[in-house]
Amino acid sequence: MSDYGSLAHSKWDCKYHIVFIPKYRKKKLFCQVRRYLGDVFHELARQKNSKIVEGHMMADHVHMCVSIPPKHSVAQVIGYIKGKSAIAVARQFGGKKRNFNGERLWARGYAVSTVGFELDQVKEYIRNQSSRDKDNGDNDDGEGNF
Numbered sequence: 001m002s003d004y005g006s007l008a009h010s011k012w013d014c015k016y017h018i019v020f021i022p023k024y025r026k027k028k029l030f031c032q033v034r035r036y037l038g039d040v041f042h043e044l045a046r047q048k049n050s051k052i053v054e055g056h057m058m059a060d061h062v063h064m065c066v067s068i069p070p071k072h073s074v075a076q077v078i079g080y081i082k083g084k085s086a087i088a089v090a091r092q093f094g095g096k097k098r099n100f101n102g103e104r105l106w107a108r109g110y111a112v113s114t115v116g117f118e119l120d121q122v123k124e125y126i127r128n129q130s131s132r133d134k135d136n137g138d139n140d141d142g143e144g145n146f
Contacts, residue, residue, distance in 0.1 A: 005069055015053060015067045015115035016074055017122050020082060023107045027059035033089060037062075038145075040088050044081045048072055054123040056130070056145050063126045065115060074112055082106040 004011040034057045045052050045066060055064040068077050086105035115122050127145065 005067070007069060007071060010070065012070050013067075014070055015065055015119060015122075017113050017115055017126070018064050018066055018074070018078060018110055019061060019112075020078070020110035021061045021107045023104055025060050025107070030059065033093060036092055037085060037089065040085050041081060044084050045077070048077045048080055050077050053119070054126045056126045058129060063129050065119070065122055065126060078110050078112070082110075 004013045006012070037057065038055065041055060041064065042052055049069050049072065051067045053065040053067055055062070057063075066077065068074060082105075089105055
């Protein structure tokens, strides 16, 4: 039970494989933005008592395996990460420092599945995402692990 997190009255191990895309699936996640977003995602997850176990960014989507405590819903944590990261990217790369809501980065939804005891398989799938997409004809400009 060493991998389990703990709250006041419970032990937990809740990990989720999450995928989300930029608005209109535009290929917006290039080199500088990718490097910047990796650290931002980790910090935002930490603020919600969550941890990104594995992550990979492609030009047109993001895969991550996130450990989220049961006191937070998946929707709450992912909404927070997507919203705050859009604002951070707008401030860093959009030129505006104030009164910007970052409304044009992420699409509204996301895909989620529970990981369970297949954590190693999910981590391997996320790590090898770029090679899978290249096999399907997607020409990406490089790796984006975070």
